[in-house]
Amino acid sequence: MSRIDEWKCEEFPRGAVIPDSGSSRDYVTGGWRSERPIRDEEKCTQCLLCWIFCPDSAINVEDEKVTTFNLDHCKGCGVCANECPADAIRMANEVACAMGEEE
Amino acid sequence: MAEQKTLATTGNVMVAEAMRQCAPDVMAAYPITPQTTIVEEFARFVAQGRVHTEYVTVESEHSAMSACVGASAAGARVMTATSSQGLALMWEVLHIASGMRLPIVMANANRALSAPINIHCDHSDVMGSRDTGWVMLFAETAQEAYDNTIMAVRIAEHPDVLLPVMSCLDGFITTHSIDRARMLDDESVKAFVGEYEPAEHTLLDYEHPVTHGSFAGLGGPFFEFKKAQREAMERSREVIRDVGEEFERLSGRPFGKLEAWGMDDADVAVVVIGSTAGNARHVARELRGTGVKAGVVKVRCFRPFPYAELAAMLKGMKAVAVLDRAESFGAEGGPLFLEVRSALYDLDRRVPVVDYIYGLGGADVRLELIREVYDDLAGMAAGATGPEGLVYLGAR
Ligand code: SF4
Ligand code: SF4
Numbered sequence: 001m002s003r004i005d006e007w008k009c010e011e012f013p014r015g016a017v018i019p020d021s022g023s024s025r026d027y028v029t030g031g032w033r034s035e036r037p038i039r040d041e042e043k044c045t046q047c048l049l050c051w052i053f054c055p056d057s058a059i060n061v062e063d064e065k066v067t068t069f070n071l072d073h074c075k076g077c078g079v080c081a082n083e084c085p086a087d088a089i090r091m092a093n094e095v096a097c098a099m100g101e102e103e
Numbered sequence: 104m105a106e107q108k109t110l111a112t113t114g115n116v117m118v119a120e121a122m123r124q125c126a127p128d129v130m131a132a133y134p135i136t137p138q139t140t141i142v143e144e145f146a147r148f149v150a151q152g153r154v155h156t157e158y159v160t161v162e163s164e165h166s167a168m169s170a171c172v173g174a175s176a177a178g179a180r181v182m183t184a185t186s187s188q189g190l191a192l193m194w195e196v197l198h199i200a201s202g203m204r205l206p207i208v209m210a211n212a213n214r215a216l217s218a219p220i221n222i223h224c225d226h227s228d229v230m231g232s233r234d235t236g237w238v239m240l241f242a243e244t245a246q247e248a249y250d251n252t253i254m255a256v257r258i259a260e261h262p263d264v265l266l267p268v269m270s271c272l273d274g275f276i277t278t279h280s281i282d283r284a285r286m287l288d289d290e291s292v293k294a295f296v297g298e299y300e301p302a303e304h305t306l307l308d309y310e311h312p313v314t315h316g317s318f319a320g321l322g323g324p325f326f327e328f329k330k331a332q333r334e335a336m337e338r339s340r341e342v343i344r345d346v347g348e349e350f351e352r353l354s355g356r357p358f359g360k361l362e363a364w365g366m367d368d369a370d371v372a373v374v375v376i377g378s379t380a381g382n383a384r385h386v387a388r389e390l391r392g393t394g395v396k397a398g399v400v401k402v403r404c405f406r407p408f409p410y411a412e413l414a415a416m417l418k419g420m421k422a423v424a425v426l427d428r429a430e431s432f433g434a435e436g437g438p439l440f441l442e443v444r445s446a447l448y449d450l451d452r453r454v455p456v457v458d459y460i461y462g463l464g465g466a467d468v469r470l471e472l473i474r475e476v477y478d479d480l481a482g483m484a485a486g487a488t489g490p491e492g493l494v495y496l497g498a499r
């Protein structure tokens with residue numbers, strides 16, 4: 001129950017403004033993915049096109065080299081697999097991956 | 104009291120002048136009859152360099168309100184104007200403006216909604232948006248349209264409120280007819296509305312990046328934010344009263360959420376919004392000459408609705424008529440009727456209330472029609488039963 005004179009709206013920022021930057025990093029949005037990208041290191045030429053095209057900035061790069069996919073934010077859209085000129089990325093079934101049936 | 108000059112002009116020109124004097128940083132607007140002359144006049148002020156406003160011409164009212172939301176979130180004082188279908192096209196963004204707690208001020212020239220197509224006055228447009236979380240003020244005259252616009256800025260930007268405010272005037276009747284109105288000098292208005300100090304967390308503060316318009320879905324605090332909005336609306340009651348009192352000291356013109364005429368000793372009363380209040384007062388004055396104790400209550404602030412004040416005013420009436428210039432199909436009556444009856448529900452003695460839908464699509468509100476209403480009231484006061492259900496006043 002919540003009565004008007006007991007309301008504590010001050011606990012919430014006015015207008016639902018998030019007063020810090022970069023908060024989307026904490027907001028995990030990869031949950032609705034049905035496929036995940038898998039990269040073949042042998043084939044990869046490190047051209048970084050996948051990193052440029054990923055609409056969710058879900059491709060991790062270290063020292064100018066693709067390392068892993070950020071599966072907390074990857075939506076499984078397949079853009080990276082589509083753009084990779086070396087055919088180094090394939091999309092694998094998410095459930096199978098989660099069950100360990102697929103690498 | 105400040106210096107004022109008397110003008111013979113239209114409500115729309117007075118609104119445009121008020122907007123110029125309040126000097127918004129941004130105006131985004133799309134022209135729509137009968138609002139067009141507000142934004143045209145304002146565009147002229149911008150072209151003449153009389154106001155330094157970023158004037159954004161957009162391709163629809165949906166974009167106009169969206170641009171207003173963006174500019175207001177960025178920290179600007181923002182205004183716009185619309186009417187009818189334009190207001191309807193803004194509808195989803197009206198919720199966004201109030202939900203993001205952006206103090207946008209908008210003039211609305213009341214006009215019917217299609218179909219059939221009609222460009223004349225009724226209140227269907229604004230009543231359709233009455234639950235969008237905007238404070239809503241109504242003018243009877245060009246003077247009130249001017250005064251309301253200036254007060255709207257102070258109400259919207261008050262730190263206890265921070266809600267958008269809509270300032271309504273009747274299409275063509277108030278927007279286009281030449282009226283007598285008094286205008287304050289620029290300096291007094293400037294001092295009255297003050298410099299806009301945007302709340303913290305504006306989009307243009309790039310040293311402190313923030314997110315506006317974020318997601319608060321399942322399990323998120325969406326419900327609580329709506330509660331906060333309700334609370335701000337409740338707080339606006341006091342702010343509206345205080346701003347009205349301060350404006351009276353400046354202009355000499357009193358502002359009340361309700362304006363009473365003859366209510367001190369009235370037996371029967373008409374409750375009305377906007378330009379028709381003049382006709383109602385005229386007839387009530389005639390009737391007083393014949394011994395009928397007739398009163399008029401004009402509602403100048405519809406959201407938040409002044410329930411307690413209205414109940415106090417109508418207590419003990421023998422009969423009350425509500426004049427509704429909008430339909431609420433399938434409801435017991437028009438939108439104003441529902442509010443008035445609700446306001447009276449807690450009184451110890453039940454006050455008989457009848458609803459009259461009138462003037463849809465600009466249909467004439469002749470004095471005889473108002474006399475018919477008072478005749479019904481007189482009959483009810485004498486013990487006769489009133490008309491059953493709502494009445495379509497003057498419809499063929
Ligand atoms: S599948 Fe889509 S979201 Fe995931 S890494 Fe590739 S491009 Fe990014
Ligand atoms: S696009 Fe293909 S080849 Fe280029 S870096 Fe990404 S995975 Fe490697």
